[in-house]
Each structure stands twice: as structure tokens, then as C-alpha cells.
Amino acid sequence: MKQKDYIGIAALTTLIIIVPYLVTNDYYLGVLIFTALNCLACIGLCLLMGYAGQISIGHGAFIAIGAYASAILTTKLGWSPWAAMGFGVVTVIFVAFFVGIPTLRLKGHYLAMATLGFASIVHIVSVAAVGFTGGPSGIMNIPRLSIFGFQLNSDVKFFYFSWAIVIAGLYLAVNLIYSRVGRGLKAIHGSQDAASSLGVNITVYKIKIFVLSAIYASISGSLYAHYVLYIDPGPFDVMHSVLLVTMVAVGGIHNIWGALTGAILLSLLPEFLSFLSDYLQGFGIRYKTDYDTLVYGAILLLIMLFLPEGLFDGLYRSIKAVFNLKNRLMKGRSQGAV
Amino acid sequence: MDQPAHILSDILQFIFMGLQRGSIYALAAMGFNMIYNATGIINFAQGEFVVLGGLMMVTLSTALSLSIPVAFVLTTLFVTVVGICMERFTINPVKHPTVLRLIIITIAVSIIIKGAAMCLWGKNSHFMRHFSSSETWEIYGATILPQTIWIIGILLCIVAGYIFFFNYTMTGKCMRACAINRDAARLAGINDRKMVMLSFALSAGIGAIAGIIITPIIQMDYTRGALLGIKGFGAAVLGGLGNSMGAVIAGILIGILEAMAAGYVSSHYMDAIALIILLAVLFVKPSGIFGSAEAMRLKEF
Numbered sequence: 001m002k003q004k005d006y007i008g009i010a011a012l013t014t015l016i017i018i019v020p021y022l023v024t025n026d027y028y029l030g031v032l033i034f035t036a037l038n039c040l041a042c043i044g045l046c047l048l049m050g051y052a053g054q055i056s057i058g059h060g061a062f063i064a065i066g067a068y069a070s071a072i073l074t075t076k077l078g079w080s081p082w083a084a085m086g087f088g089v090v091t092v093i094f095v096a097f098f099v100g101i102p103t104l105r106l107k108g109h110y111l112a113m114a115t116l117g118f119a120s121i122v123h124i125v126s127v128a129a130v131g132f133t134g135g136p137s138g139i140m141n142i143p144r145l146s147i148f149g150f151q152l153n154s155d156v157k158f159f160y161f162s163w164a165i166v167i168a169g170l171y172l173a174v175n176l177i178y179s180r181v182g183r184g185l186k187a188i189h190g191s192q193d194a195a196s197s198l199g200v201n202i203t204v205y206k207i208k209i210f211v212l213s214a215i216y217a218s219i220s221g222s223l224y225a226h227y228v229l230y231i232d233p234g235p236f237d238v239m240h241s242v243l244l245v246t247m248v249a250v251g252g253i254h255n256i257w258g259a260l261t262g263a264i265l266l267s268l269l270p271e272f273l274s275f276l277s278d279y280l281q282g283f284g285i286r287y288k289t290d291y292d293t294l295v296y297g298a299i300l301l302l303i304m305l306f307l308p309e310g311l312f313d314g315l316y317r318s319i320k321a322v323f324n325l326k327n328r329l330m331k332g333r334s335q336g337a338v
Numbered sequence: 339m340d341q342p343a344h345i346l347s348d349i350l351q352f353i354f355m356g357l358q359r360g361s362i363y364a365l366a367a368m369g370f371n372m373i374y375n376a377t378g379i380i381n382f383a384q385g386e387f388v389v390l391g392g393l394m395m396v397t398l399s400t401a402l403s404l405s406i407p408v409a410f411v412l413t414t415l416f417v418t419v420v421g422i423c424m425e426r427f428t429i430n431p432v433k434h435p436t437v438l439r440l441i442i443i444t445i446a447v448s449i450i451i452k453g454a455a456m457c458l459w460g461k462n463s464h465f466m467r468h469f470s471s472s473e474t475w476e477i478y479g480a481t482i483l484p485q486t487i488w489i490i491g492i493l494l495c496i497v498a499g500y501i502f503f504f505n506y507t508m509t510g511k512c513m514r515a516c517a518i519n520r521d522a523a524r525l526a527g528i529n530d531r532k533m534v535m536l537s538f539a540l541s542a543g544i545g546a547i548a549g550i551i552i553t554p555i556i557q558m559d560y561t562r563g564a565l566l567g568i569k570g571f572g573a574a575v576l577g578g579l580g581n582s583m584g585a586v587i588a589g590i591l592i593g594i595l596e597a598m599a600a601g602y603v604s605s606h607y608m609d610a611i612a613l614i615i616l617l618a619v620l621f622v623k624p625s626g627i628f629g630s631a632e633a634m635r636l637k638e639f
Contacts, residue, residue, distance in 0.1 A: 055438055057445075102621035108437040109380040113571050114620050117613040120568060124613075128606030238564050242445060249442050294453030301446035305431060308439050 005174045008257055009167060016163045020156045028271070029155040033227055035267035036162035037220045039260055042247050043166070043173050044216025046259030049248055051177060052209045053189030054104060058115030060241035061122035062092050062214040064233075066221030068126065071139040071231050081145050085222040089215055096214035097207065104206045119241045126233040138232030145226045158227055165223070169216060173256055176212075185209060246300045252310025261312045266296070347479030352597040358486045358555065360593020361493040362388070363612070365548035366570025367577060367585035368500065369541035375517035375580050376537035379440050383424065383448035385567020386455070387545025391417050392558035393455055395550040396464040406469055414546045420451070421542020425535045448563065455560040463559035472554075489551045496544060497586055513537065517580070565609060572616035577628050584628030 023029055045059050069088030073079040079087070103114045126133045133139070145152045145161070152158045176182050187195035188202050196202045225231050243266070251262020270292055277287035307314040366384055373381045394416050398409035428443050469488045474481040504510040515523040516533045524530050549558065556562075573592050577584030592612050600608040619626060 049438070053438070055441060106620055106624065109441060110575075110620055110624060112382075112441050113380065113568065113575075114617060116568055117572070117616045117620075120565065121610050121613050121617075124607065124610045128604070128610075242449065245442065245445065246449075253438070288457075290457050291453070293456060294450060297446050297449030297451075297453050301428060301443065301450060304439055304443045304446055305428065308434075 038267045039263040040220040041217045042259045042263035044213035048213040050253040051185040056115040058119035059217045061119040062217035063221035064236035066218030067225040070222040070225040092218035096211040100207045100210040142229045252312040258310045258312030350480035354482045355597035356594025360590035361489045362548045362552045363573040364586040364589025367573035369545045370574040371582045372537045372541040382444040385563035386451035387542045388549040389563040391546030391549025392553035393459045417546030418543040421538040425538035463557040466553045468554045569612040572612045578626030
């Protein structure tokens with residue numbers, strides 16, 4: 001880990017500790033908890049997309065598997081939530097492994113479509129297998145999480161818990177990026193042939209990172225089930241997988257901090273838009289929540305056309321450019337004086 | 339002794355249903371192939387063209403009560419213009435395209451079209467009257483809608499037009515040249531950017547026609563794009579990506595398998611069949627049943 005990553009994690013931790021003192025409204029805390037869950041999935045997806053260069057439009061499926069494992073095992077078999085979450089992770093490891101082996105041989109468009117197809121199949125099963133998943137009416141009465149007898153029964157407690165997991169996941173991911181594995185992954189992204197000629201076992205690396213990113217998604221799903229206490233197939237459709245890709249792409253594919261930024265911004269966007277709509281109403285413009293999809297698409301398109309490295313990188317560069325300009329102007333002035 | 343007759347009527351019924359749905363997948367697959375041949379891009383917004391065609395047709399023929407042929411032509415033109423706009427404003431300006439970036443751009447366009455369709459047409463599904471009568475005919479115990487005959491007829495017309503266009507017109511031959519080797523085509527004086535635009539226009543137009551002809555049967559709503567698109571892609575891959583005649587056969591095959599799955603297994607899992615076929619083909623033989631593995635290796639992804 002580099003110094004700026006330590007600073008970033010420290011800053012994020014401080015922010016997390018402060019936020020519940022500023023945001024006391026349970027609704028907004030809930031939004032921030034969903035933000036944390038999206039962040040967790042996006043960190044994993046960023047490892048796969050940004051660092052290994054393999055696109056997946058199927059991570060919603062892993063979230064669904066994690067969520068359904070938690071829901072089914074705790075409500076129908078009476079498992080403890082932690083054991084259920086662990087079982088969800090193990091299931092996802094197996095599924096990701098067996099889906100990953102044939103899928104990751106594919107490249108580019110084929111990989112994108114194969115993962116999209118996989119996500120659609122999981123969604124169809126979650127709707128159709130009524131006896132198992134409860135079908136469209138879903139599963140109710142999922143128990144809350146508790147840590148050593150300490151129940152996470154308020155939004156503030158769950159907020160701290162979910163973000164603690166995000167920070168742990170982030171710490172792990174950042175460490176991974178600067179390890180031998182991380183460098184190997186970047187090499188694969190650059191050129192698969194070159195990487196393999198330098199002794200990187202590309203198949204093993206790709207499958208490992210696919211499984212790891214699926215684990216992030218699975219834990220995010222389990223946490224979702226234990227926070228909302230009710231799940232149905234609705235939130236796990238293909239659109240959710242696409243949304244995750246959008247978050248990572250908007251923030252910046254090639255940077256884990258970018259992915260985090262994207263996840264936070266896009267998770268908060270609907271709230272921002274509804275806030276904006278009150279403001280716009282003063283001008284006689286009526287904004288409806290139906291426009292949200294359109295706004296998501298437009299943001300994604302604009303970012304991809306004009307800032308292909310994402311918002312985070314764009315921001316970083318513009319700050320750098322301003323500093324450079326300032327330095328040059330200062331230098332120019334001092335030279336002029338001489 | 340009516341058992342064989344029963345089986346015959348069942349099989350006929352599956353074939354009719356398969357032709358009805360499969361034609362739509364075949365048309366969507368042809369749209370995928372056209373853009374893929376010209377640019378190497380898989381257009382994730384292909385399914386949205388189909389939806390847009392269906393919804394626009396409903397508006398023109400029901401709300402504005404235009405006659406079916408007029409509405410048909412206007413809708414196709416409208417979606418074609420959408421396709422041209424997509425190419426001009428989102429694909430053409432990209433100076434350093436990478437596969438990942440192009441995929442995300444077409445996904446962004448599909449989200450925008452979906453969002454716009456939701457705002458304009460609302461969330462409920464839309465009904466449309468059949469082209470001719472909606473009374474079924476009975477053939478050997480199987481029933482068929484006149485609309486199915488329309489669908490098959492229009493598919494055949496498009497296939498004939500496609501063959502004529504790409505084999506006997508200058509523009510079609512130029513497009514084929516671009517598909518084979520873009521640099522060589524440019525050296526021969528073909529304006530390749532124009533061909534790319536044309537491929538988006540044609541692909542959008544074909545998508546629109548698919549949407550128009552299926553809407554009387556399935557009732558269009560704004561969410562259908564993703565699944566229609568991915569099933570169309572399944573047909574394109576099964577037929578060998580880039581091979582449009584293969585795509586037509588593959589599309590109809592997928593339609594018939596889907597109809598059989600709905601009849602013998604469960605209608606809930608019907609939608610999964612096309613996806614399972616897609617995954618199976620991608621895993622086992624990504625070049626498809628009519629494509630060649632050698633040609634596949636030379637293509638870029």
C-alpha cells in the first residue's frame with residue numbers, strides 16, 4: 001500500500017465515524033447503508049474489470065445467491081446468520097469457479113454476453129423456483145445479525161457494521177493490487193499474450209480474481225438480506241448488474257478509489273435528484289423519479305465519451321492541471337522579473 | 339388410434355409458435371450481425387430498437403389511428419433515425435475505442451432508450467390490433483394466428499431483401515467489402531464511416547420491424563429490450579456471429595426449442611432456454627454451428 005491509500009482509508013474511516021452524528025434521519029442512514037453494500041460489490045467488480053480487464057455484467061447474480069443463501073438457510077433451516085453467510089460465500093465460490101472456467105476463456109463481447117446470460121438465468125430461477133425462493137413474493141422474516149450477542153438492531157449500528165466491512169474489503173483489495181498478484185493482473189489487462197510469456201498463469205489468475213470479486217458480491221447480498229429482512233427477486237435483476245458496471249465505469253474503471261467514488265455518487269444520485277426536483281419545482285420544471293433511468297444512462301454515456309477513465313481520474317487530472325498551470329504562471333512571473 | 343395424430347398436431351403447434359417467436363430472434367440477430375460485420379461491435383442496444391419499434395407502432399396505429407402500412411413505414415423510419423443518431427453521437431466521436439469502452443457506451447445508449455421509453459410510454463404494457471383478423475385457423479389440429487403468417491412473410495421478405503442488397507447492389511457490396519477488410523475497402527475508395535452509419539441505420543430498421551410485427555402478440559412494454567436483445571444475440575452466436583443466414587435458421591431453431599420447453603417443461607423456465615443455449619454454444623463452440631473455427635480465431639474481440 002502506498003501512502004495516499006493509507007490517507008484515503010484514514011479519511012474514509014473518519015468520515016464514516018462522523019456521518020451518523022450529522023445524519024440522524026433513519027431514511028438517509030438506510031440510503032447510506034445501501035451505498036455501503038454497493039461499494040462492497042463495486043470494489044470486487046473493479047478488481048475484475050479495472051485490474052484484470054475482464055468485464056462481468058453478471059455480478060447481480062452473485063449478490064442474489066448470497067442474499068438467497070442467507071434468507072433460505074436462516075428462515076427455513078434455522079441456521080445462524082453467520083453460518084448462512086459463510087455457506088453463501090462457499091456456494092458462490094463453487095458457482096463462480098464453474099461458471100468462470102468456461103466463461104473466462106471468452107473475451108470482450110462474448111464474456112460480457114455470457115455473464116449477462118448467466119445473470120438472467122439466475123434471475124429467472126429466483127422468480128420461477130417458487131418452492132425454493134418463494135418466487136415473486138419472496139422470503140420474509142429474515143433474522144437480524146448479531147455480533148457476540150450484540151444485536152445490530154438499529155440503523156446506526158448496521159451503518160457502522162456495513163461500512164467497517166467495506167473498509168476491510170477495501171484494505172484487502174488495495175493490498176492485493178500492490179502485490180505480485182496485482183501486478184500480474186495489470187499485465188493481463190495490458191496484453192494476455194505478453195503476460196503469459198512472462199510467466200503469469202493467466203487462466204488461474206483470471207479465475208481467482210473472478211471468484212474473489214464474486215465473494216465480495218455474495219457478502220454484499222447477505223448483508224442486504226439481513227438489513228432489509230425481506231428479499232424478493234426484484235432488486236437482483238439484470239438491471240442491477242448493469243448498474244454495478246455503471247458505478248464502476250462512472251467512478252473510474254482502472255482505480256479502486258474511482259470505483260468507490262462511482263458507487264457512492266450513483267447510490268446517492270436518486271436522493272440528490274429528488275432533492276433537486278423540489279428545487280426545480282420553483283422554476284416550474286416538474287421532475288419525476290421516472291427520469292432517474294434516463295439520468296443514469298446520460299451520465300454513463302457522457303463519462304464514457306468525454307472522461308473514459310472516469311470521474312475520479314478526471315477530477316485528479318484537472319486538479320493536477322490547475323496546479324501545473326499555477327506553477328508555470330509563478331515560474332513565468334519570476335522569470336519575467338529577472 | 340389418435341395418438342400419432344395427437345403428436346403431429348403437437349409438433350405442428352410447436353413449429354408455429356417457434357416460427358412466431360423465432361422470427362423475432364432471427365431479425366434481432368440479423369441486426370447484431372450487421373453492426374458486428376461493419377464495426378466489430380456488439381450493440382447492446384439492439385433489443386431496445388425492437389421495443390422502440392413496437393411502442394412507436396402502438397402509438398401511431400392506435401392513438402393516432404393511422405392505417406397499418408403507413409404506421410409501419412413511419413415507425414421503421416423513426417427507429418432508423420434513432421439508429422443513425424446513435425452512431426453519429428456515440429460511436430463515431432470515440433477516437434480511441436477499446437472493447438470495454440464500446441460495450442459500456444452501447445449499454446449506456448440502451449439505458450437511455452429504455453429510460454426514454456418508460457417516460458414516454460409509461461410502465462404498463464401496450465396492446466395493438468392484429469394486422470388482419472385475430473381469429474385462429476386450424477391446420478391438422480394445430481392452431482395458427484394470421485399474425486404468425488404475417489411474421490413469417492415479413493421475415494422472408496427481409497431475408498430476400500437482405501440477399502438482394504448484399505449481392506446485387508453497389509452499396510451492399512461496399513458494405514461487404516468493409517466487413518471483410520476495412521483498410522482494403524478504404525483503399526478501394528469506399529467511405530467506411532458512411533458504411534458504419536448505414537449499418538446502424540439498417541440494423542435499427544430491422545429491429546423496428548421485429549418489434550412492429552410481434553407487438554400484436556406479446557404486448558410490448560419498456561422492459562422487454564434486454565431479454566429480446568440477449569435472445570437475439572443467442573441466435574446470432576448459434577448461427578455463427580456475422581453469418582446472417584445462419585442467424586435466421588438459428589433464431590427459428592431457438593424459437594421452436596423455446597416453444598417445446600414451454601410445452602413439456604414449464605412456461606416459467608421458457609425464457610431460460612435461449613440463455614442456456616447461448617451459454618452452451620459460447621462454452622462449447624463459440625464459432626456457432628454455421629461459422630468456421632478458423633475464421634473465428636482471426637476476428638478481433
